[in-house]
Amino acid sequence: MENRLYGTIDRKSYEPAYVQLSNILRQQIASGVYRPDDKLPSEAELCRHFEVSPMTVRRVINILSDQGIVSTIQGRGTYVKSFELGNASFQLDTLQQLFKNEKETTLKILEARIASADASIADLLKLKENDRVVFIRRLISNKNEPILYHREYLIYDPNRPLIEAEMEVTSLQGIFSGSGKSGLKCGEISISATLLTDTDAKLLSALPLSAAIRLEHIFYDFNNLPVSWGWFLCPGDRLEFKAKIGVTDQ
């Protein structure tokens, strides 16, 4: 094959060799030196040209493979992938970043009380009907514009002081850190679209009959028991979740 290898690794750089090499290859793919379905040079060739050990090249290929940029076939070679829509991933850290500017983001507890579980909540939290639950409503605003409205049902734990601690919460993490003193292990979140009710729209200073993103969540403790169920509402125009896809030459 013709030699399309170029670039060298600066051993004096603070950047590790594997970072440099993966950047070199990613840029060559992004700039079209290697096109989708092209075969990359073999690992042995990469070792020789860039004067690194097999393990280092292996690491680089794994990184590119994890990023969905190349795929490997044992015995055949490493090939450039064309991007797939399904690889796009939306990160919730957009939400998290709301809380970075603490002074601009405020969290207000609208309501916090002990209630009794109706059939659907009992089912979700694996309780009996009429068992006690904690019901909390929160409003999160940025620069005095309400952005998120959160409703949550928590397993009631008489040993846990609940409301006081919540008042100071200024991070999204903090909202849930109080839930269940044994700690949360995992959870599921789903995203959907919904129509705001009149009362919800008023709370969020949104127009009646406007659309909103709904983020529903359920969290489990280390005994795999549900601890919290609830959902966030966010008016369609106040928050945007973005995803990048494909190779970027940064």
Add this chain to the structure above:
Amino acid sequence: MENRLYGTIDRKSYEPAYVQLSNILRQQIASGVYRPDDKLPSEAELCRHFEVSPMTVRRVINILSDQGIVSTIQGRGTYVKSFELGNASFQLDTLQQLFKNEKETTLKILEARIASADASIADLLKLKENDRVVFIRRLISNKNEPILYHREYLIYDPNRPLIEAEMEVTSLQGIFSGSGKSGLKCGEISISATLLTDTDAKLLSALPLSAAIRLEHIFYDFNNLPVSWGWFLCPGDRLEFKAKIGVTDQ
């Protein structure tokens, strides 16, 4: 420290040592042997106990770190992380899977014609106003229920036969593979909530004034020029994007 290490690696297993070890550690974390903020045994200890080389242990720690389960601090140790909401990621492969059952999923081209770009489209696709673009409307249905309505504006390329090839497309990938014969390099996608217009609602057999997920996309070729801009609409109740978060003991 007390010795909480247990489990062994089966060298005869078809599963590589690094997979076995990362599963062992993940399960111990999931089952509460190591709790959030706990320190894992040092890499040297793991080497000794599981009788593997430092590189193998390193690889395992990197995997767990990539999965957001542990974090490492040089000179101090490896610690179990409590899960962060911001780590949740929604994958679009939910969409992709629609097309897995080819017989149940159909794609209908509602319209495909050459149009002239208005100001906003010219701006997005980096054209001049009134330049020619290809406008396509598609309806994607599952078991005869419409699920996605797609509108797309493509750079017009007189050398490319457009419509014929599109008719046979039965994958989400295929929708875009025709766009720009030089191939697509990357793109951006954003997700938001919107209200369906009356005509859109009719097309999607949805109630008027119902909410929908809107996925807007723009794709670029290897010259970093925009090739395609458009959006999908999906009624709020027909498709759900889910994310898992935290440690799962699978």
Add this chain to the structure above:
DNA sequence: AAGTGGTCTAGACCACTAT
């Protein structure tokens, strides 16, 4: 000084694919 994570080497052996 001792312990920790982080990078890297120069090989070995294996499984798979092509010819």
Add this chain to the structure above:
DNA sequence: TAGTGGTCTAGACCACTTT
């Protein structure tokens, strides 16, 4: 048989943190 990716070793050296 030769070439490819995949796993793994048994060290080395470095940077950082703790004591």
